[in-house]
Amino acid sequence: MKIVKTRDYDEMCDLAAQRIIKQVKSKSNSVLGLATGSTPLGVYQRLVSDYRQGDLSYDRVQTFNLDEYVGLSPDHPNSYCYYMRENLFSHLDLQPANTHLPKGEVGEEVCRQYEEKITKAGGIDLQILGLGLNGHIGFNEPGTSFSSRTHVVELDDSTRIANQRFFNSLDEVPTHAVTMGIATIMESREILLLVQGEKKADTLQRLLEGEITESLPGSVLRRHPRVTLIADEGALSKVETSHLNS
């Protein structure tokens, strides 16, 4: 894993946005895997400002999001569909038919169709990932099999509490979500893992220095041949310096 340590959140977002822009410039029909949460917000803002300069078109780009809550309609302000529309999709010249999120519904068929769409698009060229406090990627909670594909998950209490900040109360946070599986994520040709802030320092230290284990889903990324971790000083504060230079 290539590790890039940044001074702060802004620098992390600058580097991540540059990597995505480079991807779309070099392949106009790129397939991007996208994440939600607080971490990628600054990256999306930079993509939008860059797009407004007028040099780059996303007309042929396809996007696949990692996950969606079960039970929230696409117009619900806390659905990931709404988040993506507000923060990215409506600001670029992406074709609506080329932006995909898993349907927030329980059912094997829904999950199978999502996998098929990714395959039909030719697979994901560049997947953006954040990291949950408990080490989850997408919504693959600790204990999820490394061979999992797109599936419905019951969210951990800790994840619902962590995401409560976006809702009025804990009761409103959905109990289930649909997420790309770990095997699905690992099939991406390249992965950009973004981690910000001291509160994730312990998780990131375990991810980089601990065992590769299903108890910490993000640790699987050490088996992927092309992962770049971009993290700020706070997030990397507990990682051995020798590790950073290797």
Ligand SMILES: N[C@@H]1[C@@H](O)[C@H](O)[C@@H](COP(=O)(O)O)O[C@@H]1O
């Ligand atoms: N499902 C999302 C993940 O895709 C995201 O990476 C993670 C971290 O979120 P944040 O960036 O807000 O810390 O939690 C959420 O639950």
